[in-house]
Amino acid sequence: MTDNQEMLIQEAVEKALQGDMEAVNNIEDRVTRSKAKAALVKAKREAAKTSAEPSSEEKSEESAAESKPVPLSLNQKIAGIIASQFPGTVDEESSSETHIQLQPAKWFDIAQYLRDDPACLFDSLQCVTGVDLGEESELEVRYNLHSMTHRHAIEIRIECARNNPKVPSVETVWHIGDWFERETYDMFGIEFEGHRDLRRILLPDDWEGWPLRKDYEVQETYHGIVVPKVKEGWE
Amino acid sequence: MGVVQGDQMVLNIGPQHPSTHGVLRLKVVTDGEIVSDITPIIGYLHRCFEKHCENSTYEQVIPYTDRCDYIASMNNNFGYVVAMEELMEIKVPERVEYIRVIMAELNRIASHLLALGTYGLDVGAFTPFLYMFRDRERILDIFELTCGARLLYNYMWIGGVSHDLPVGFVETVYNFLDYFEPKVQEYNDILTYNKIFVERTADVGVLLPEVAISFGVSGPNLRGSGVKWDIRKDEPYSIYERFDFDVPVGQGLVGTTGDCWDRFYVRVLEIIESTKVLRQALKDIPATGDVHQALPKKIRPPKGSIYRRTESPRGDLGYYIISDGSPQPYRVKMRSPAFTALSVLNEISRGWMLSDVIAVLGSLDIVLGEIDR
Numbered sequence: 001m002t003d004n005q006e007m008l009i010q011e012a013v014e015k016a017l018q019g020d021m022e023a024v025n026n027i028e029d030r031v032t033r034s035k036a037k038a039a040l041v042k043a044k045r046e047a048a049k050t051s052a053e054p055s056s057e058e059k060s061e062e063s064a065a066e067s068k069p070v071p072l073s074l075n076q077k078i079a080g081i082i083a084s085q086f087p088g089t090v091d092e093e094s095s096s097e098t099h100i101q102l103q104p105a106k107w108f109d110i111a112q113y114l115r116d117d118p119a120c121l122f123d124s125l126q127c128v129t130g131v132d133l134g135e136e137s138e139l140e141v142r143y144n145l146h147s148m149t150h151r152h153a154i155e156i157r158i159e160c161a162r163n164n165p166k167v168p169s170v171e172t173v174w175h176i177g178d179w180f181e182r183e184t185y186d187m188f189g190i191e192f193e194g195h196r197d198l199r200r201i202l203l204p205d206d207w208e209g210w211p212l213r214k215d216y217e218v219q220e221t222y223h224g225i226v227v228p229k230v231k232e233g234w235e
Numbered sequence: 236m237g238v239v240q241g242d243q244m245v246l247n248i249g250p251q252h253p254s255t256h257g258v259l260r261l262k263v264v265t266d267g268e269i270v271s272d273i274t275p276i277i278g279y280l281h282r283c284f285e286k287h288c289e290n291s292t293y294e295q296v297i298p299y300t301d302r303c304d305y306i307a308s309m310n311n312n313f314g315y316v317v318a319m320e321e322l323m324e325i326k327v328p329e330r331v332e333y334i335r336v337i338m339a340e341l342n343r344i345a346s347h348l349l350a351l352g353t354y355g356l357d358v359g360a361f362t363p364f365l366y367m368f369r370d371r372e373r374i375l376d377i378f379e380l381t382c383g384a385r386l387l388y389n390y391m392w393i394g395g396v397s398h399d400l401p402v403g404f405v406e407t408v409y410n411f412l413d414y415f416e417p418k419v420q421e422y423n424d425i426l427t428y429n430k431i432f433v434e435r436t437a438d439v440g441v442l443l444p445e446v447a448i449s450f451g452v453s454g455p456n457l458r459g460s461g462v463k464w465d466i467r468k469d470e471p472y473s474i475y476e477r478f479d480f481d482v483p484v485g486q487g488l489v490g491t492t493g494d495c496w497d498r499f500y501v502r503v504l505e506i507i508e509s510t511k512v513l514r515q516a517l518k519d520i521p522a523t524g525d526v527h528q529a530l531p532k533k534i535r536p537p538k539g540s541i542y543r544r545t546e547s548p549r550g551d552l553g554y555y556i557i558s559d560g561s562p563q564p565y566r567v568k569m570r571s572p573a574f575t576a577l578s579v580l581n582e583i584s585r586g587w588m589l590s591d592v593i594a595v596l597g598s599l600d601i602v603l604g605e606i607d608r
Binding site: 124 | 277278281283285286289445446448449450451462464469542544551553555557566568570574575578579582607608
């Protein structure tokens, strides 16, 4: 490692310790960046060791951090990009620094944009999670995206109506979307519009109901076989 | 001039078939001996893992994770407890971290040994399987010594591990490593560079890196295609950033980068890297420490959600956990690496002979317990 690189890493780590993660993320050379990240982890650990008594000191630090303008998280930045490219699709009120809340309407176009835009390059769909927000509320699909090039990750959430859940399919954007969406359909009954082969994947084709919904009631019999009840709660 | 016309035939493989590594059914459309389409039909082993989680407390989920990927239970435990500890902001003692890394790497070796051995079996080499199982047995003995179980451990708990290491454990693992390290050369002699084995696997089922990424393929399968991506290095969790080890990638030594042989060979190299990590961990592990010190009295994580990935022997193992503040998880989603690996099967085995499909399937190292959950 040249002295120049070491200087760069040291500077970035110092900035990151003060809360500006971008200093590390902006390092262009990948090797240097990962080295900087490793150094940052080390520095944080040492800092945690030295401040063994948390109570008073940490609290004052926290309140100090609140008054300072907090740097945008990656999710907030990407949300900004989406909002400028596709106005009216980001639900800013429900978005936070850990996720982006989207309207379903233009999800397919947004997904394509996120995959191909050089600043985003989310070439990998990590996980699709269906969530039932409660018996009285809606269903939600959560996508965890990751970029192999930039090595960054975001989370996207899309809500859909409980009685007619529909979300645009992204199976042609990421190949794995095919199976992930089929699994979510299988468990929650969320219809992915535009999916070319939307059918159950883990359960038999003639199974009734959507098992991971909170109001799911198991069918009494399946082809004459009694279906055992799921135990309710933990006594 | 007449045109030769072939009829298409649908051939059913499974669900009970030794080379499918579990209960997996493949609907194969063949044209003569050439495969034109494969539809994997899964779900025979579905046990409602995610539904069970919603009806259990957080600590009761751990035995279920054992049963998902039953070849690498330690790594499955590890992924879950790492996610939970991040959600609850628990800092576990140093000794526990080291114990976990030792167990995870031992289990990685055991899992890879099974993958390599059964892969030899798939393509017709019976003897290497016995060699590898002989050595895997020794690792299972170490696990039995530690927690009494040989396959399903329930060893890692949220905030700690279930038992402290038994007396003489470190020496036992050192002895095992001294015995085991020379054996890798033996595997290479008997299987890796065997002419018949190379003929069966080199250039077969080539998986291009961009295809692999789009299909969410991860772990050794992705690295076999030449992509240097390992969560232990790139998003370090636990104490992995302290260890010095390489991330081996496929280089097409006997064929094309990303072929079946590369995926196989990456696993051989990973075994060597794991032994390196083990030696470092054994050297640095604190001699004493209470492994139950950080166990929370009540497991009630704050409201919120977390997605955390760890590197299991099969790839990126992710847990998406949503907490509503009660002692039971609101939702647990497991992102299974074998699920994504199986989805790419159709893509890379079209156009190959029927016997090559078995070679491709074996090289992906799937575990049906984790695919079906």
